[in-house]
Amino acid sequence: xxxxxxxxxxxxxxxxxxxxxxxxxxxxxxxxxxxxxxxxxxxxxxxxxxxxxxxxxxxxxxxxxxxxxxxxxxxxxxxxxxxxxxxxxxxxxxxxxxxxxxxxxxxxxxxxxxxxxxxxxxxxxxxxxxxxxxxxxxxxxxxxxxxxxxxxxxxxxxxxxxxxxxxxxxxxxxxxxxxxxxxxxxxxxxxxxxxxxxxxxxxxxxxxxxxxxxxxxxxxxxxxxxxxxxxxxxxxxxxxxxxxxxxxxxxxxxxxxxxxxxxxxxxxxxxxxxxxxxxxxxxxxxxxxxxxxxxxxxxxxxxxxxxxxxxxxxxxxxxxxxxxxxxxxxxxxxxxxxxxxxxxxxxxxxxxxxxxxxxxxxxxxxxxxxxxxxxxxxxxxxxxxxxxxxxxxxxxxxxxxxxxxxxxxxxxxxxxxxxxxxxxxxxxxxxxxxxxxxxxxxxxxxxxxxxxxxxxxxxxxxxxxxxxxxxxxxxxxxxxxxxxxxxxxxxxxxxxxxxxxxxxxxxxxxxxxxxxxxxxxxxxxxxxxxx
Amino acid sequence: xxxxxxxxxxxxxxxxxxxxxxxxxxxxxxxxxxxxxxxxxxxxxxxxxxxxxxxxxxxxxxxxxxxxxxxxxxxxxxxxxxxxxxxxxxxxxxxxxxxxxxxxxxxxxxxxxxxxxxxxxxxxxxxxxxxxxxxxxxxxxxxxxxxxxxxxxxxxxxxxxxxxxxxxxxxxxxxxxxxxxxxxxxxxxxxxxxxxxxxxxxxxxxxxxxxxxxxxxxxxxxxxxxxxxxxxxxxxxxxxxxxxxxxxxxxxxxxxxxxxxxxxxxxxxxxxxxxxxxxxxxxxxxxxxxxxxxxxxxxxxxxxxxxxxxxxxxxxxxxxxxxxxxxxxxxxxxxxxxxxxxxxxxxxxxxxxxxxxxxxxxxxxxxxxxxxxxxxxxxxxxxxxxxxxxxxxxxxxxxxxxxxxxxxxxxxxxxxxxxxxxxxxxxxxxxxxxxxx
Numbered sequence: 001x002x003x004x005x006x007x008x009x010x011x012x013x014x015x016x017x018x019x020x021x022x023x024x025x026x027x028x029x030x031x032x033x034x035x036x037x038x039x040x041x042x043x044x045x046x047x048x049x050x051x052x053x054x055x056x057x058x059x060x061x062x063x064x065x066x067x068x069x070x071x072x073x074x075x076x077x078x079x080x081x082x083x084x085x086x087x088x089x090x091x092x093x094x095x096x097x098x099x100x101x102x103x104x105x106x107x108x109x110x111x112x113x114x115x116x117x118x119x120x121x122x123x124x125x126x127x128x129x130x131x132x133x134x135x136x137x138x139x140x141x142x143x144x145x146x147x148x149x150x151x152x153x154x155x156x157x158x159x160x161x162x163x164x165x166x167x168x169x170x171x172x173x174x175x176x177x178x179x180x181x182x183x184x185x186x187x188x189x190x191x192x193x194x195x196x197x198x199x200x201x202x203x204x205x206x207x208x209x210x211x212x213x214x215x216x217x218x219x220x221x222x223x224x225x226x227x228x229x230x231x232x233x234x235x236x237x238x239x240x241x242x243x244x245x246x247x248x249x250x251x252x253x254x255x256x257x258x259x260x261x262x263x264x265x266x267x268x269x270x271x272x273x274x275x276x277x278x279x280x281x282x283x284x285x286x287x288x289x290x291x292x293x294x295x296x297x298x299x300x301x302x303x304x305x306x307x308x309x310x311x312x313x314x315x316x317x318x319x320x321x322x323x324x325x326x327x328x329x330x331x332x333x334x335x336x337x338x339x340x341x342x343x344x345x346x347x348x349x350x351x352x353x354x355x356x357x358x359x360x361x362x363x364x365x366x367x368x369x370x371x372x373x374x375x376x377x378x379x380x381x382x383x384x385x386x387x388x389x390x391x392x393x394x395x396x397x398x399x400x401x402x403x404x405x406x407x408x409x410x411x412x413x414x415x416x417x418x419x420x421x422x423x424x425x426x427x428x429x430x431x432x433x434x435x436x437x438x439x440x441x442x443x444x445x446x447x448x449x450x451x452x453x454x455x456x457x458x459x460x461x462x463x464x465x466x467x468x469x470x471x472x473x474x475x476x477x478x479x480x481x482x483x484x485x486x487x488x489x490x491x492x493x494x495x496x497x498x499x500x501x502x503x504x505x506x507x508x509x510x511x512x513x514x515x516x517x518x519x520x521x522x523x524x525x526x527x528x529x530x531x
Numbered sequence: 532x533x534x535x536x537x538x539x540x541x542x543x544x545x546x547x548x549x550x551x552x553x554x555x556x557x558x559x560x561x562x563x564x565x566x567x568x569x570x571x572x573x574x575x576x577x578x579x580x581x582x583x584x585x586x587x588x589x590x591x592x593x594x595x596x597x598x599x600x601x602x603x604x605x606x607x608x609x610x611x612x613x614x615x616x617x618x619x620x621x622x623x624x625x626x627x628x629x630x631x632x633x634x635x636x637x638x639x640x641x642x643x644x645x646x647x648x649x650x651x652x653x654x655x656x657x658x659x660x661x662x663x664x665x666x667x668x669x670x671x672x673x674x675x676x677x678x679x680x681x682x683x684x685x686x687x688x689x690x691x692x693x694x695x696x697x698x699x700x701x702x703x704x705x706x707x708x709x710x711x712x713x714x715x716x717x718x719x720x721x722x723x724x725x726x727x728x729x730x731x732x733x734x735x736x737x738x739x740x741x742x743x744x745x746x747x748x749x750x751x752x753x754x755x756x757x758x759x760x761x762x763x764x765x766x767x768x769x770x771x772x773x774x775x776x777x778x779x780x781x782x783x784x785x786x787x788x789x790x791x792x793x794x795x796x797x798x799x800x801x802x803x804x805x806x807x808x809x810x811x812x813x814x815x816x817x818x819x820x821x822x823x824x825x826x827x828x829x830x831x832x833x834x835x836x837x838x839x840x841x842x843x844x845x846x847x848x849x850x851x852x853x854x855x856x857x858x859x860x861x862x863x864x865x866x867x868x869x870x871x872x873x874x875x876x877x878x879x880x881x882x883x884x885x886x887x888x889x890x891x892x893x894x895x896x897x898x899x900x901x902x903x904x905x906x907x908x909x910x911x912x913x914x915x916x917x918x919x920x921x922x923x924x925x926x927x928x929x930x931x932x933x934x935x936x937x938x939x940x941x942x943x944x945x946x947x948x949x950x951x952x953x954x955x956x957x958x959x960x961x962x963x964x965x966x967x968x
Contacts, residue, residue, distance in 0.1 A: 047839065052633075052635070055662060057661075190636075191633035191635045191636050192632065192633040192636035192637075194633070195631055195632060195633045196631060196632070198631075199631030200631075350631075351629045351630075351631070352628070352629050352630070352631060352657075352659070353629070353658075353659040353661060353662045354657065354658045354659060354662050355633070355634060355655070355656075355657045356654065356655060356656035356657065356658075357633070357634070357635035357652075357654065357655045358653070358654045359635075359651060359652055359653050359654060361586075361651055361653065362584065362653035362654050362839075365837060366837050366839055369835060369836050369837035370832075370836055370837065370840070372835055373831045373832045373834070373835035373836040373837075374828075374831070374832065374836075376831045376835065377827060377828035377829075377830075377831035377832065378828070380827055380828075380831070381824050381827065381828065384824065384827075387532060388532045388534075388820075389532075420837075420839050420840055421768060421771060421840060421843060424832050424836065424840050424843060424844070427828050427829075427831075427832055428775070428825065428828060428829065428847070430828060431821075431824050431825035431826075431827070431828035431829070432779070432782070432821075432825060434821070434824050435782070435817075435821040435824070435825070438817050438820045438821055438824075439786065439817050439821075442814075442816050442817045442820075445537070446537070446813070449537055464793070467789065468785065468786055468789040468790075471688055471785045471789060472781070472782040472783075472785045472786055472789075473782070474684060475681050475684060475685075475778050475781040475782060475785060476775075476778035476779060476781070476782055477778075478677060478680045478681055478684065478778065479677050479681075479774045479775060479777055479778030480775075480778065482673050482676050482677040482680070482774060483673065483677075483771055483774045483775070485673070486669055486670065486672075486673035487767075487771065488666075488767070490767075490768070491767055491768065491770075491771045494771055494775075495771075498775065
């Protein structure tokens with residue numbers, strides 16, 4: 001049994017620490033000198049401050065397909081430089097590449113080349129057919145796994161960059177499971193722009209307009225090889241979609257971009273309109289110069305995510321590595337587009353699995369309702385304890401207030417999020433917290449009835465009840481932990497407050513009240529227990 | 532001030548058969564409703580779909596709300612919430628959208644188009660069907676793990692048998708692994724694992740864990756049953772309430788169990804049923820007071836806390852009632868029922884063996900075997916029980932009863948109450964508390 005002074009000191013220190021942790025939450029003006037050591041405000045969940053919650057799924061299969069497509073292109077290039085003849089190299093299925101060689105003659109050269117330059121692909125079958133020798137190249141499952149994880153990681157990075165540039169305070173972007181991304185954007189105003197920014201794959205490609213394709217031919221979908229139709233972006237959603245025939249080969253991609261920003265157009269066609277100015281890196285600038293130099297008079301289409309944004313005619317060779325995407329956008333749209341281009345493409349498209357948005361007014365109403373209900377509930381209990389246990393009830397009420405301070409301080413301290421169910425959790429904790437005191441007091445009453453002195457009754461009461469309270473709280477703590485492990489968003493917030501509530505309860509209901517009783521009995525020499 | 536008189540002595544244990552009947556009826560009604568309805572009405576988060584809450588500036592007449600949103604939701608279920616003058620509506624639908632667009636903005640636009648400016652979208656929740664399904668599986672697993680850990684904790688604290696607890700963990704672990712391998716639905720997985728856990732509690736003789744778990748299952752079944760009965764929506768928040776109330780219900784149960792544990796070490800002469808009843812009465816004041824305070828707080832949240840946590844509070848309200856009820860009328864009587872059944876099972880074959888003269892008892896604990904041996908050493912056959920001293924006589928009557936007919940109830944109960952369990956405890960006087968502290 002430690003001396004009462006030491007225990008009282010512990011209580012006071014905890015109380016002061018708790019109050020300090022809560023200063024930033026309740027004092028609106030910044031505290032000079034203290035802000036570096038104090039934790040921040042208590043975070044409010046989306047349900048309380050309004051905002052948007054998204055769960056995205058990264059279509060990692062697409063990332064694997066892209067990689068396979070790129071590999072096929074690289075193989076073709078290597079075969080050409082090595083002067084190995086081939087009829088076809090293309091992706092089949094999700095992650096395999098089929099190469100067709102005209103004969104068996106260069107098969108060993110081909111295999112040698114594959115081993116040396118493309119170790120990630122293994123040749124699983126070779127068979128002779130009418131077209132020649134077919135070789136099937138596949139990726140190992142580990143390879144596919146690595147590609148998927150990398151795609152998800154990259155997607156998270158890219159989305160984080162985009163949101164940072166979009167300007168959301170305290171966003172939360174996290175991996176959820178293996179291929180899902182959880183995004184929380186508190187207080188976001190324009191949810192439409194936010195979603196279109198996050199979800200934009202932003203694959204930027206430059207393609208040359210196909211020459212000599214008569215209008216009728218493109219309508220019949222009877223196109224010469226290497227030509228494809230792309231939809232043209234129109235500012236008016238009611239207008240019929242126009243299709244533009246383009247050469248399928250991409251001459252330049254967005255990977256060579258160093259910067260993209262919004263400019264207000266000064267040209268005759270786009271005067272006063274927002275345009276996006278692109279800067280290329282050195283390699284990109286050289287390529288752009290060559291392309292524009294070789295194709296003066298032709299149209300160069302700028303294709304974003306498979307949609308043609310603009311197809312200006314190349315008037316002259318452009319040496320400075322700059323390009324402009326015009327088109328009729330609102331300023332906000334142009335800004336979002338510039339961010340997406342600047343932060344780079346997503347490695348794979350994403351789709352929305354879950355989205356929820358809470359308007360700011362509901363959040364505000366919820367806080368009011370939740371706090372009001374909790375306050376009435378709490379007040380009722382405080383009064384009840386006072387009436388039922390008199391002075392001892394007041395002691396329990398003091399512990400209750402301290403309990404509340406400790407819970408909130410813990411939440412501020414670890415940066416936990418307060419949600420609406422979390423407020424309910426705190427209210428519930430208050431209800432359960434007095435349970436510990438009721439348990440102790442009922443026990444003390446029992447002991448007093450057996451004729452014990454107040455001193456002895458309190459000692460036995462606390463000793464007996466402590467074990468019971470421990471056991472009872474541990475099971476609730478187990479439930480809270482499981483809930484935290486399982487839960488999402490609001491439910492997690494509930495689990496956190498419940499858990500902290502139980503922890504704080506063990507301290508305040510048992511330790512703190514005991515100190516007060518010991519003080520009353522030892523120092524103030526109280527002879528009668530008011531219980 | 533006192534609400535419950537300190538010398539109260541209600542024979543709760545005596546009502547246990549009526550209580551079992553009542554609980555059984557409620558659970559049965561709930562289950563029947565559940566099956567008749569083809570399961571719970573799952574909320575958006577579990578089933579997938581959309582939940583939209585809007586506040587309009589006036590009652591929507593033309594076009595109707597359904598029509599105004601027809602481009603976005605189909606098969607909508609629309610419900611006005613709050614007061615009539617509030618024009619606040621909840622719209623639920625099972626369709627979901629996976630495209631990259633903001634439903635919040637779209638709904639806002641649609642409402643403005645139909646009713647002019649001044650309409651507010653309070654919240655929109657959309658969950659894809661895949662996520663809902665995953666969440667359902669995860670929720671069931673969470674329930675199961677909560678049960679398992681709680682069972683383990685109770686076995687550890689109340690039965691001084693760490694080895695039994697560990698054996699249980701091991702077997703349940705293997706069981707889950709095997710069931711997982713079969714690639715079953717979580718529903719079957721939980722059912723199977725729960726069955727294993729309960730069976731183990733029985734065979735490893737962990738009556739406290741058994742009682743606590745059964746009362747937990749009881750509370751959850753009743754809450755779920757009532758949700759089915761009222762056709763209320765089962766959402767993620769309700770699920771959270773379910774887990775919380777399992778913690779709370781156990782809290783109650785443990786406080787009674789703790790008293791039983793304490794009394795059991797204090798006075799070994801009292802018969803088991805009376806002891807349990809005494810423990811319930813001694814803790815009754817606390818049970819009532821705490822239930823009241825918690826109930827009051829939740830009631831306030833239920834009435835004033837707003838729509839978002841309404842169902843959560845509803846589940847908690849039921850939970851607080853069933854939790855307190857079950858700790859008095861289910862968890863504690865189960866201990867007695869367990870003793871009854873155990874006694875019957877062990878003594879019955881023991882008595883027969885006494886006749887045939889075979890000594891070894893496979894499943895009996897040492898002390899139980901002792902009880903049998905005592906009788907074996909008696910010269911009289913079971914039929915000639917009148918010659919035995921009082922103690923053994925009653926025990927033997929129990930044996931006769933159960934080996935033959937159970938026509939006469941009273942002596943059997945007596946026999947049981949003077950249970951071998953008590954002897955077993957006495958052989959380990961320091962008991963649970965030491966091992967736990």
